[in-house]
Amino acid sequence: MKPAVTYELIKTDKATGARAGIIHTPHGSFPTPMFMPVGTLATVKTMAPEDLKEMNAGIILSNTYHLWLRPGHELIREAGGLHKFMNWDQPILTDSGGFQVFSLSKIRDIKEEGVHFRSHLDGSKLFLSPEKAIEIQEALGSDIMMSFDECPPYPASREYMIQSMARTTRWAERGLKAHTTMDKQSLFGIVQGGVYADLRQQHAKELASLDFPGYSIGGLSVGEEKHLMNEALEATTPFLPADKPRYLMGVGSPDALIDGVIRGIDMFDCVLPTRIARNGTTMTSQGRVVIKNKIYEKDFGPLDPNCDCHVCKNYSRAYIRHLVKAKESFGIRLTSYHNLHFLIKLMENVREAIMEDRLLAFREEFFEQYGYNKPNPRNF
């Protein structure tokens, strides 16, 4: 049977092998590379579905763990699934809850059958397993589901990583067995292995042999230096099947997106653009603009003079600064919109560069303009 989600390769960049493609899902197709806005609780914070469509968001992500707790996956099933519940008729990807179990719960007990842990909301006892993660995601009805995995902390010892990877593989196999809706939803396997190149390679091969319809790369962007992420990707993607989509989890800084695409990644997600937006920090073609700064008080120009988004066409830095300082939620709506548009548009530009075999030149120019070549390395 043909998987619900398939990858169509359109073009590879000659110098890097970076891929431009199309991912087809039961809720429509979207071009890759693609940045996916994160809608943790069935809403991309401050954004309406129309806003997301206007900025060409081809797919959004939502969080299994959070929806399981609030409002509950059975309620969403009764509502007709997550698409209908949140009024989003385009593709949705859900994670497995694995990352939240490890990032939000301080007390957890990892067993072969699954993980016992505590709710970050009320401390109540919870248990998540490969089968439970599938059950929840089938209730949600996302187009792309994730296998339940362990996301080990960074740094983790080689010995621990070997054990953890093996368990994640066994959990991936259990997830595949539990999955019943292959015609409507596709399950991705998650490659772990930390920053150990040989383990990344080994785990990519192991999961590739399980023939998932797509692959995620997890356990990166968890505190390691950027060159380590890039090395881990280089050790992974060559061992993933070329005809399946590849998703780098939790990565959202512009440099990491471009460097990820260069290493064969098709999809990304991150809360970064919306999280920093809530503090009034925006991404522009000239680097970060922290809108609360006094220098923008009477700046009647757009957030980004090189941006054609709805916000930059209609609102000034002075206005957005006023709103953010006055804690008016419309200010956060504007910065969130701009930041999401920025990353989605960046991926459109990267795709165009791939089509024209000039991705490395694009990277060079972007890094220069954005300020990545300046001495300040904190410029996400």
Added chain:
Amino acid sequence: MKPAVTYELIKTDKATGARAGIIHTPHGSFPTPMFMPVGTLATVKTMAPEDLKEMNAGIILSNTYHLWLRPGHELIREAGGLHKFMNWDQPILTDSGGFQVFSLSKIRDIKEEGVHFRSHLDGSKLFLSPEKAIEIQEALGSDIMMSFDECPPYPASREYMIQSMARTTRWAERGLKAHTTMDKQSLFGIVQGGVYADLRQQHAKELASLDFPGYSIGGLSVGEEKHLMNEALEATTPFLPADKPRYLMGVGSPDALIDGVIRGIDMFDCVLPTRIARNGTTMTSQGRVVIKNKIYEKDFGPLDPNCDCHVCKNYSRAYIRHLVKAKESFGIRLTSYHNLHFLIKLMENVREAIMEDRLLAFREEFFEQYGYNKPNPRNF
């Protein structure tokens, strides 16, 4: 010279004399009766200008006092005026700051020249006068400006009210003299007089003799019983010129809107729909819906089955409840949108009833459906 803002009468309801009209301004015309959303700090909380246009908001209100403090009227002047600053190209009405001086500042010293008071933000000393209120509003560039008035507390003694009214009249005359932009902005006089019918009549006549392009009725909806507001209106509107617009300030409950129109009012504003929305309370054709209530947990129907707004067409009570409970700002965006649409649509329906000479029947039916005839009088 023809005033910048003019009133065109289209039809009066036979039984009540209620008016359907059109108000023409330099930024376009809008039908009356009209409810005006309040955009205190140059933004109608959570709403984009496109949202307001979609719900047929013909004019919005913004607050002189708040914009004077943040971001400052000179900054808005430099930005090209309030319309451009906030990306709203339709009519704007600004109040005079008089109400905020009395509602937000505990320490105030009323002199003939104006009012000395303290900022509600940082306690700094401020002074507002009829001339200053005009200066600020001319910098903002609103289509409709308000005279600086005293809004006396309720209850206020007859003696105090007589003195206060006389001062408000003198301030109105000073405002008229200070006003320099009659071709672009029209200044309304504000009728006071509390709940004293004879004083209302007297003040209406006094202000009418000053030949303002429009009239506001202030000092109501400040704690008095509803029948007292209606009686005050009945004592006022017959003495205002029939060819000028009439605006009842700060009134936003559905019953008061309908009863105000019946007594000859054309325009209303209130923070009520957006303020209660932030708490998850919504106005529907069947009365209040407090969306956090457990009964809506699995209610997959719209907020209001009789509403055709964007929110009711696309989102369920269960979804909105989930968002509001999870403190997701998109939930407040949805409830705010619905409530504003509700009052704007109510005024459209009232207008239609006037056109068909059936306003009293409309009132009867609306009050019955909304629950105003039930024993619970707290149903705003």
